Amino acid sequence: KNEVEQSPQNLTAQEGEFITINCSYSVGISALHWLQQHPGGGIVSLFMLSSGKKKHGRLIATINIQEKHSSLHITASHPRDSAVYICAVRPLLVSSGSARQLTFGSGTQLTVLP
Amino acid sequence: GAVVSQHPSRVICKSGTSVKIECRSLDFQATTMFWYRQFPKQSLMLMATSNEGSKATYEQGVEKDKFLINHASLTLSTLTVTSAHPEDSSFYICSARRDLNYNEQFFGPGTRLTVL
Numbered sequence: 001k002n003e004v005e006q007s008p009q010n011l012t013a014q015e016g017e018f019i020t021i022n023c024s025y026s027v028g029i030s031a032l033h034w035l036q037q038h039p040g041g042g043i044v045s046l047f048m049l050s051s052g053k054k055k056h057g058r059l060i061a062t063i064n065i066q067e068k069h070s071s072l073h074i075t076a077s078h079p080r081d082s083a084v085y086i087c088a089v090r091p092l093l094v095s096s097g098s099a100r101q102l103t104f105g106s107g108t109q110l111t112v113l114p
Numbered sequence: 115g116a117v118v119s120q121h122p123s124r125v126i127c128k129s130g131t132s133v134k135i136e137c138r139s140l141d142f143q144a145t146t147m148f149w150y151r152q153f154p155k156q157s158l159m160l161m162a163t164s165n166e167g168s169k170a171t172y173e174q175g176v177e178k179d180k181f182l183i184n185h186a187s188l189t190l191s192t193l194t195v196t197s198a199h200p201e202d203s204s205f206y207i208c209s210a211r212r213d214l215n216y217n218e219q220f221f222g223p224g225t226r227l228t229v230l
Contacts, residue, residue, distance in 0.1 A: 030217055031217040031218075033219065035221070040223075041152075041205050041207075041223070041224040041226065042221075042222075042223035042224055043207060043221040043222075043223075043224070044221070045218075045219070045220060045221060048217060048218050048219075050217070086157065086158075090217060101148070101160055101163065102148075102160075102219065104157040104158050105157065106156070106157045107157055
């Protein structure tokens, strides 16, 4: 069974702090997604990774395929970064009846205080 | 990135009525669309996968007669919650991919359903 674990579950930071959110998974994957969900509910796809590192603005995502681990970093955090950050993975192997669906972590609630 | 829209964004209905939610891929053709449900403080749970022109594949525990999914075109999928009950109140999110071999997946803004 593919499990995706995120840590921490909740994170409160002061504006300007460097933030790291971690994601570990248990099976081989073809891709890992980092998603952002704001209080209104809408989901924004931040990154899709299959190896290495990606950067977009103040956000950096890294993945270590051998260790089955990914991190999302936010530099110079801002109150508008407050949201739930969700890690989701697409497994390599197809189980019976499956279509390589995304498996989601439970999310990390980030609150950045001014 | 690609855009997926949902309509309506919020709906309140009486128990026993049916509600239709539309999901559209605005700038690409989506061979595959997914419907998720999210309860408060929980992660997304896949309800069903729909491929254009064929019947949807439902996840275990999801009633196909209650949650009717139609993927009539490469840009439109609909989810109809039939005979809605208060326990169906939830946040419904659709997502779309170009095809099964394409890893990138785009999410709609979600629909908040409240059944009174």
